Amino acid sequence: MRYLPLTDTDRREMLSVIGARSVDELFRDVPASAHLGAKIGGLPDHQGELEVERAFQAYAAKNLSPATTPFFIGAGAYRHHVPSTVDYMIQRGEFLTSYTPYQPEITQGTLQYLFEFQTQITLLTGMEVANASMYDGSTGTSEAVLMANRVTRRHKALISGGLHPQYRRIIETTAKWEGFNAVIGKPDVEGLEDLIAAVDKETSCVVVQNPSFFGHVRDFARLAAACHAAGALLIVVVTEVVSLGLLKPPGEMGADIVVCEGQSIGNGLGFGGPYVGLFATREKYMRQMPGRLVGETVDADGKRGFVLTLSTREQHIRREKATSNICTNAGLCALAFTVHLTLLGEAGFRRLAEINHAKASELADRVAAIPGVKLLNGSFFNEFTVRLPRPAAPVVEALAARRILGGLPVSRLIPNDPSVENLLLLAATETATEHGMGPLVAAMKEVL
């Protein structure tokens, strides 16, 4: 077996040093009833690299790759071009096969890029401190609610109907089993929801998304003021982080915690994961944050260096009193994010956002011109909602049959709600071209 360096001679020599006759002796603590005579049955034996690769090519052949087709799906995961440098960097063994930087003297590479990453996140979000990443935006949002509950010592979270439906489900699940009250808003299709009146003295936080799941761009400054007057925190979620190249950052609107899905920068679609959660807050709440933090310090020679810090918040020290049970983060996805954002820089990131907005504007105008189709958004970034004259799910299936991935029927994520049955969510990024938009519009005219 190509991954196992020990030879039979090695094994015999090692057993003799140990003083055991066979490896079975080393497993003598396993109860007899659980001893398997031989290898586990019903599973194939080892294979060479060629055979393994062929098996995966066969899986891939049964899927429709977005690379080969007009593509307009978003809804929390966005198709962007990732520069070649990014994937090259994250495949360097020194990054790929290192672990959590417990020994800072020999992991300054990881620690420095995480420190740079944390800084980038604070700049993008307009916040004061950021952690070294969360699993993804969806789980990060739930952690933000738990953090707000800790900070305010309250147990009622108001969840906007503009928040991604799966993010809402995760908060509901957490609320159910961890024991707090999550008040979930109705789907905010038109982007007109007003949560200010609902904020009261029991509210720990309000969770909104910008742009919303349906694409609307909102100013939450007044909501932030209402939260602060009531002693609650405002949590702003961003699922399309490229929007921060063009939009006023949540920190300037008064957000207390900002959670972003960072997948758009540096990370491919990957059928839903692994992605990278970005998590930022105000300095005064720093010690209530979940996740790892990297801080600057000096070494014994006085040279600048970086370490994991404020670890007493974490499970390995605080155990049942920890701010979160999180141990692993999304280190390598954070590296992909930070390398891509460094390549883009100020000018590139802003331009990328402008291109996304322009492409989506063009698509919105062309789709809205199709008879029977109504654009619901007065504002959007790179994604918007249209109402079709008939249910969206079969329309999307009919488009897929023509090898066009034409958006998401909202009913897939909000089932059993007739009010969203005809809604279609469409996204256009810098990867959209005339070769995609033309066929989409033509096919939609046919199938509607």
Place this chain on the structure above:
Amino acid sequence: MADVRYSEEHEWIRVEGDTGTIGITQYAQEQLGDVVFVEVPAAGRKVAKGEAVAVVESVKAASDIYAPVSGEVIEANAALADTPGDVNTEPMGKGWFFKVKMSDKGDLAGLMDEAAYAAFVKSLG
């Protein structure tokens, strides 16, 4: 002359009238190592004897501090936010945590005097 008493959790309390000033002992700070953060209770908070009311953190450990007496917090040591190292250098001086207006001086009865505490520490090896 102030009376200083000690708890088995390695807290000290200096009693002046019905006011008690509370901190951790020399032994406790040695066990913790470099103190990096202290969370003290806000003035006005009512605390009960035995309740976890403060947290002291070193780089690798976090310990709860229990109120040795019941009462109301009248002052917290705000300077510790900037100079938590005071707990190491002057645990019984500048490194104090908070002051309590005691509701029942009877609470002091179960605490040790200096000699008893010294013997207690010695028994820990």
Place this chain on the structure above:
Amino acid sequence: MASSQDRSQGRTGGIVSGGTAEAATYTGNRALQIEEPLIFEMGQPGRCGVDLPEPPRVKDRLNGLRRTGDIGLPGLSEPQVVQHYTRLSQKNYAIDMGVYPLGSCTMKHNPRINEKVARLPGIGDLHPLQPVSTVQGALELIDRLAHWLKTLTGMPAVAMSPAAGAHGEMCGMMAIAAALKARGERAQRKTVLAPESAHGTNPATAAAIGFTVKPIPANDRGRVDLTALKAALGPDVAAIMLTNPNTCGLFESEIVEIAQAVHAAGAYFYCDGANFNAIAGRVRPGDLGVDCMHINLHKTFSTPHGGGGPGAGPVVLSAALAPYAPYPWIVKDGATWRVAEDESKVEGTPLGRLKAFHGQMGMFTRALAYIMSHGADGLKQASEDAVLSANYVMAALKDTMSPAFDGPCMHEALFDDSFLKDTGVSTLDFAKAMIDEGYHPMTMYFPLVVHGAMLIEPTESVAKEDLDQFIGALRSLAARAKTGTAAEAFKAAPLYAPRRRLDETLAARKPILRWKPSNNPPETDPVKQAAE
């Protein structure tokens, strides 16, 4: 002397005193060890690492919320970016460089075929919400991995979506809470038993779900004290959380009796699967009476650790807990795969949803590639080699260092610090000295139940000659420590790493968590110092 430094480049120039005896260099670099500034100290306006077309002019529809002012991101060209991260990478230790015996973390070889297949067009580039008719191969792939995990563990069901081990613990404990709720005993059963040697995630998870954690003692053989456990079991107990092999690297020899006692008391058995690498292919947790167990794909199944993630933590479930598995479920209808998402009808009452989309697909792909490469025969051999290697290390060091427990260990060898008694050398010093010998240290001070613990997990990936050199290095360090005159030298270690010991107290007392121009006050600015 005058510095030729361009401050905007962030690079130091001039003679910088290093505090050690070595000769100073103009750059502060030492051959391949290159001092690298932060990207924020390197940027120049007008530089960019990508070429993007001029955006078409459109009337914006941003609701008047256009960003004003600069973000503050630095501008770097592509070659600068490549050099920056390459230089940073060279400051890291990694599995690809040598022995990485971090106990409990299973730092085994990460095969590159895993990376290749995860990136294939039609796998790596799929959108999670494409119509299911266009992702049949992806769903089949997930189901195939699920089949392997169920078969290897002897369990009937698996929840694939948890993003990491701790997330899997959350899933498993929620499933237990859901099962108790269905029995009408959620309010009554509030206690979770866990050994003091447990991973910190166990009590953190249990507490998050509202359980009270009660420690159960170990016996002098490092295993759960069965009598004490039986005494602790009662109508208030919801579950036991137990790692097996345990965090001392030992197999819980009475595990079947433990499971029986737990079940007889009406409680569930959560097994922390962090150490599955010792037994995969040889022992099925289902045969031990486990109700749920998370599997860290980044440990046992070689998905890369990546500097601290991403991981993946699928949870296998017994028949009693399977109905509560969270959405999504992958279901086969005839010849067609579908995803049962929220509110879909399934054979059970799902506890909810833990993560957007379908789980860590990229990790599933890599893990399945690893599993297929090994096969049933190779996985068994890998477990045996991991156990053999750990026992070999234990045997070769037992006269020099101090094993915490007698008898064979499983995949990791645990030592305490009694061999360092009265030497003035601590576990930390010993570990830092290993860095100068070219090794990543073992896990230190965990588990908490052993004084000055050193937990060595060599894994199955190390050749015997490399194990022998590693053993030789530890014997030599132990001998040096025992001379009683080496404490100062140990405390100075490491000398040859990119950085010497870092001041963690300073970092925690005055946290600097982001770069700001003011982070470099003049008095500590090496450029200013050099110029003076």
